[in-house]
Amino acid sequence: xxxxxxxxxxxxxxxxxxxxxxxxxxxxxxxxxxxxxxxxxxxxxxxxxxxxxxxxxxxxxxxxxxxxxxxxxxxxxxxxxxxxxxxxxxxxxxxxxxxxxxxxxxxxxxxxxxxxxxxxxxxxxxxxxxxxxxxxxxxxxxxxxxxxxxxxx
Numbered sequence: 001x002x003x004x005x006x007x008x009x010x011x012x013x014x015x016x017x018x019x020x021x022x023x024x025x026x027x028x029x030x031x032x033x034x035x036x037x038x039x040x041x042x043x044x045x046x047x048x049x050x051x052x053x054x055x056x057x058x059x060x061x062x063x064x065x066x067x068x069x070x071x072x073x074x075x076x077x078x079x080x081x082x083x084x085x086x087x088x089x090x091x092x093x094x095x096x097x098x099x100x101x102x103x104x105x106x107x108x109x110x111x112x113x114x115x116x117x118x119x120x121x122x123x124x125x126x127x128x129x130x131x132x133x134x135x136x137x138x139x140x141x142x143x144x145x146x147x148x149x150x151x152x153x
Contacts, residue, residue, distance in 0.1 A: 006070035008040040010063055014056045025055045119146040 011034070015025060022034040029051050036042040037052075044052065046060075053060040062076075069079045087093040115138070122132040133143040 002040070003067060003071045004043060005040045007044060007063070007067040008038050009070055010066040011052065011056075012038045014058065014063070014066075018056060020056070025052070027051070027055060029055070115142075116146045116149055119143055120149075123147060 015022070015034075015038075022038070023031045025031070025034050029048050033042070033048065034052070037044055049063065050060045053063050056063070065076050065079050065083070069076045072079070084093060115136075118136055119132060119138075122135060127135065129140065129143055129147055132138075132147070133140045136143065138146075
């Protein structure tokens with residue numbers, strides 16, 4: 001059984017146990033979308049999952065735990081206990097978490113800095129541009145550009 005099927009079954013279970021029709025659930029998520037999800041014909045986005053959970057008066061995490069428990073043929077309690085143990089092991093169970101990702105440098109930026117520093121290091125050691133290019137296995141035109149850069153650029 002796929003996780004999509006498990007999510008579909010949980011969505012249908014929660015909706016019917018609350019006596020709601022698909023149309024009554026719709027709001028930010030259309031009745032057609034709810035129907036497609038219950039038929040396992042589509043996947044849910046995080047935003048839609050949050051909206052669906054709100055329409056069912058449950059936490060989005062509760063729906064996901066129920067879907068995962070169904071998928072793995074376990075109880076929700078077992079899943080939650082395993083999750084808590086895992087989060088404690090990671091040191092994240094009681095920690096305030098970021099709400100936005102950090103700006104990360106690209107691999108290309110890191111590599112460019114590494115090359116510039118290597119060139120500047122050989123320059124400081126007194127090598128000529130030709131010697132530095134040979135030692136670094138770098139095209140002389142690239143080395144010349146890096147040779148004249150400062151620490152800021």
